[in-house]
Amino acid sequence: METSIDLYKDWIDTVKEIFRGSGFPFEPGTPDSVVSRTYFRQTSDTDEEAVKQAYDNEKRLKELQKKLLDNLEAVIVPDIRRRTDYRGDRFEFRWVYNQGEHIVESHSRYRIPLD
DSSP: OEEEEOHHHHHHHHHHHHHHHTTOOOOTTOOHHHHHHHHHHTTOSSHHHHHHHHHHHHHHHHHHHHHHHHTIIIIIHHHHHHHHOOOOSEEEEEEEESSSEEEEETTTTEEEEOO
């Protein structure tokens, strides 16, 4: 079984796209921590609060990813097969925002809502 997943990178890429689309793109090579902190600074009262929110978000996404991988063979793959009839052995999980946060498996279109 081949699995790819990097939920935090997907989130960072989405934030970069949001800023690019609003006319304020990040410079190439901007560290993820700066991207995340900048995003949360938009709604935080202080830099310290933005740093904490950025840290908490990264931790949350990495914990979600670990849970998914820890339960992949016993829970997730059987559920994907039952719900979607996908029989392949390649799984590509991505974090997406579409009317709320979701983890989507690209080959089967399996969706896990996070809200």
